[in-house]
Every structure is written in structure tokens, then in C-alpha cells.
Amino acid sequence: xxxxxxxxxxxxxxxxxxxxAIYGVGRSASTSILAKLKIDENIKAKxxxxxxxxKIREELENYQVEGECRREVSLNIKRLIEIASYxxxxxxxxxxxxxxxxxSNARTWKNKRGTKKIVANKKKVS
Numbered sequence: 001x002x003x004x005x006x007x008x009x010x011x012x013x014x015x016x017x018x019x020x021a022i023y024g025v026g027r028s029a030s031t032s033i034l035a036k037l038k039i040d041e042n043i044k045a046k047x048x049x050x051x052x053x054x055k056i057r058e059e060l061e062n063y064q065v066e067g068e069c070r071r072e073v074s075l076n077i078k079r080l081i082e083i084a085s086y087x088x089x090x091x092x093x094x095x096x097x098x099x100x101x102x103x104s105n106a107r108t109w110k111n112k113r114g115t116k117k118i119v120a121n122k123k124k125v126s
Contacts, residue, residue: 002045002053005066011046018045022060024069033059 002009002018009018019030034041037055039048048056064072080088090097096106 002048002056004053004057005060007066009045011044013045014041015039015043015045015048016041019056022065024063024065025060029063033063 001011004019005022007022009015009021011018016027016030016034019025019033020027025033031041033056037052037059039052039055077088077091081092082088087097094109096102096109100106102109
């Protein structure tokens with residue numbers, strides 16, 4: 001099992017998918033990393049040798065991943081809240097930020113606020 005940036009990569013998955021377990025690395029980033037290092041995307045993560053793991057670790061030093069990336073995202077959200085932008089207000093209220101409708105959906109967002117509890121098939125007592 002390969003351990004990169006403090007994350008155990010899932011050994012049964014292809015390496016191109018397993019790298020996405022690292023926060024801040026998506027499919028396109030993992031594909032470009034493997035292409036640059038000339039590592040086959042179809043190799044399982046458990047089949048990587050130590051040299052390949054070392055190359056991947058060195059390449060990921062050039063990317064902002066895990067703690068650094070999480071910190072930047074949270075600081076961006078805090079900044080939006082501080083300047084009272086529309087997106088910041090939506091974050092503060094716990095509502096969808098990217099323009100989704102909330103009349104009939106967005107139940108998980110609405111439940112985060114704690115205003116309404118959803119009960120499935122509740123019968124009215126008359």
C-alpha cells in the first residue's frame with residue numbers, strides 16, 4: 001500500500017483513480033502527473049514500485065494539496081463571509097451557493113440550518 005502526503009492510496013484501484021484520494025488532486029491533475037512521469041495509468045496502486053512512488057511524491061511537491069489546499073479553501077470562504085458578498089451570505093446561512101433552486105430541493109442544505117425535519121410518510125392524525 002502506497003502512502004503519499006499522509007494518505008493511504010487504495011491499493012485495488014488504478015493509480016489514476018487512487019491519486020484522487022489526495023485532497024486537491026482530481027482526475028485531470030492525476031492524469032497529467034502520470035503522463036509527465038511516464039507511468040501507466042492502468043497499473044493498480046498496490047503494484048507500484050518504490051521508485052515510482054518516490055517520483056509521484058516529488059511531483060506532488062509542486063502541487064498545493066491536503067492541508068495547504070484545505071486551508072486556502074476555508075480562508076476563501078471566510079473572506080467571502082467577511083466582505084458580505086452574496087456567496088458569503090449563502091455560506092453563512094447554510095444555503096446552496098452556486099445558484100441552485102431551493103423551493104423543492106436542497107433538503108440537505110435546509111436541514112443543516114435545522115429549520116425543518118424531514119419525516120418520510122408521516123400520516124396526519126385527524
